[in-house]
Amino acid sequence: MGNFKLTSVEEFEAATNRLLETGAKVGADAWQFRVKNQTPHCKFGEQGVCCRICSMGPCRITPKAPRGICGCDVHGIVGRNFLRFTAGGSATHSDHGREICHTLHTVAPDGNYKVKDPDKLIRIAKEWGVETEGKNIYDLAHEIAEMALLEYGKPFGTQRFLKRAPEHTQELWAKAEIEPRAIDREVATALHMTHMGCSSKPEALIRQSLRCGLSDGWGGSMCGTEFSDVMFGTPKPLDTEANLGVMKEDYVNIIVHGHDPSLSEMICDYAEDPEMIALAKSVGAKGINVAGVCCTSNEVAMRRGIPMAGNFLQQENVVLTGACEAIVVDVQCIFPALGPLSKCFHTKFITTSPIAQMPDSEFIRFNAETAGENAKLIVRTAVENFKNRKPELVHIPQLKQKATVGYSVEAIVKTLDKVTNSQVDVTGTTKPLIECITSGVLRGAVAMVGCNNPRVRPDSAHIDLMKKLIANDIIVVLSGCSAQAAARAGLMDKEARELCGAGLKRVCELADIPPVLHMGSCVDISRMMILASELAKDSGLNISQLPLVGCAPEWMSEKAVSIGNYVVATGIDTFLGVEPQVTGSSEVVGLLTDGIRDWVEAAYTVEKDIDKLGDLMIQRIEEKRAALGI
């Protein structure tokens, strides 16, 4: 047991406050101040009743003005806004997945990118009906990459990966007419439907929201995850560390931030390059230390054990340490504030993607063909910047925790194999987990995902909920910034099993796992969909019958909404701690929290009181158990 202790949210905040003092010295702005400037928010926007999709508007709905100029009522406006929100998120993940497919198309035995998990590639090829026998693995990779890219724009049919779902789920999708066709098409259809004078019927808009979400979860995100595994290796359990204390004062600190592992993997490679290390030593550093922020951090932590400096609302803190030589970003969830902020320090803010260009940044264009030289230049730029550090501004909060990460579905099944009995059981299934659940040892599982949001005390909802769930013998799987909150708090340390109820504690001891399992980045929520499908198939139950719920307590982005939509549409009840901007329409709220249950056997629950949100999840899990008589 030793001296294990969680790091509290108060300690997180104390560290942040100390960093803001440094910020004050150099005149830095911070999200904490910008939130104040934006408060109170516009109520019309908050409720989703403001429409600006044509130039007759902007229109807003009030009791005196119940319709927009075109005659659209509040339900149509809210529904359209919600669908556009979803389309934004779906486009984001899917474009990330597309980049990965393009990168897969460049793999070569002597190239920047290689096939690291040929078995997984062959498995996918077989699933897609591609002949693999006697084929060169790189030829196969190129063939699969092309097929995957066609998933984005094929004229006919539906997504190939849908076949991975249990038959019952596939039937529901077909019946509800929400099977995603081409990935891009669903985004385009969404934008079409929401144009002035198209759909204003909430039911149609919400149906498309689900379909657009599914094209992400079972299309774009799944491509992103699966082919990242093929190129960079399928994650296996490994140990790492988390929180700002992973930055090292005497080292060149390179922070990778963003989402696409094509960039971060390459940066990590070059940070280990002897030439670069020698260069670092020549400028007076002990070496090069790469740490991550946000989902790119999750990617390299899962596969390489690269430490995790922080999640979404920590990104400015990384620079405020004064010890960040470069913050290298690609796409998504990158504060444009990092530009001006980096100017207050010696930090180089390096943007790399034409998709995400920002003022006050150094743009080093990164692409798959020239990845090696791009990455080397980025690392060199960071190393050479070490000498510009202002020692009087350096302060790294000494907070960090141990974390065991790397729980891909493959790794989870392998872990479960360890608790089977060779005299009785088969291996390679999720059955041991199902047995723990049906016997009551574990009450159920929660997939906790999502962002930080200043509307919620950062990380507090994630951490409080996890503590409550594990104490109630509910196992938690995590991704994204939720996972990082857990890691920073210490919940991914195996010793955190002491905080569990007797059932989960015993499971952790026997399987040698932490009580919360890091399943990766936000596109890796597709892993959770596969896990849910496997559990359903192995148990003979429908996904919606499993005592399993999803939760995004501090969600913020459009991506989170797209995720929520595909999780719900997969049959998993989803709990939100932040209200979506739909409260202006009783019909849309009615559909999302109840009506869609008729189509997909699951719906949303929104509760801003986080403690109550936890109770509601536990209650839903127990209801599902009662319905099964377990």
Add this chain to the structure above:
Amino acid sequence: MTLFDVVFSGNDTVYGLTESAISDAIAKYGADKAVAFPDTAYSLPCYYAVTGTKVGNLGELKEALGVVKTLMTREQKLNDAFMSGVATALCAEFIEVLKYIDGAVPYEAPCYGHLGDPVIRELGVPLVTGDIPGVAVILGAAPTAEEGVALVKSYQAQGILVTLVGGIIDQCEAQGYKTGANVRVIPLGKDVTSVVHAVSVAIRAALIFGNIQPGDAAGLMEYTMKRVPAFVNAFAPLDAVIVACGAGAIALGFPVITNEETFKVPKSLIVQKDVSKFNATSLEARDIKIKITNIDIPVAFASAFEGEIIRRG
């Protein structure tokens, strides 16, 4: 019924029996009547280890039952099932100790009932050195006497200490199979409550060799889980009482292997329909690894036979 409900109902049954047995005893002997097991410095070893309290007479035993009742919470959680399992074991211990009132000798050959401290000290050293690689608790009657005896023999040949409760004892007798502490096959008793005498061994091992402080229930359970390589083989049919006892065993870290189709829990509650595979299943479940050098001789060969007495004729 959920698995936990079965545990709770078994616990309730045993608790009810214990309550009336204690009341009857008090009515018969008075509350001051002394209760104790022979040859032990640990009072009622299970109760003492879990609570740190020694029980000297019937009045105190009644109070102790009140403490046991507090363990019997009824939430649908493993902790509650574990505690009900422990409560069941403690009730069994109370029922068993009542059999020893007034220096009675409730068990007769081949059954041993309560095992005195000297037996545990004697077994403890080979247990720690791994000379005894495990402890099997066999409960109930095997589908046939032959299968039952074959199972006992298989453990014995591996040097595993075997304790027997219930029908398996008769099966060994019927087959003329030699039992006794000297050959490390110890029939405890034919009532299911006598299984507590096996639990008592594990617990006293923790107190004697593990330096676990009486009352440190969590430390006790951790010690038994990590250090006492015991497991249970429970033959079908399982009633609620046996399941409740099983929960107690699992709480101490001892897996239960059964041939009855029931709920399964990885590494803890394992259904093995084929009794001939009980041995291999159990050893794997308890992570007991035995390296056997097979000496091809016409008789069984193991340290278990060291104390065997060869009688004339």
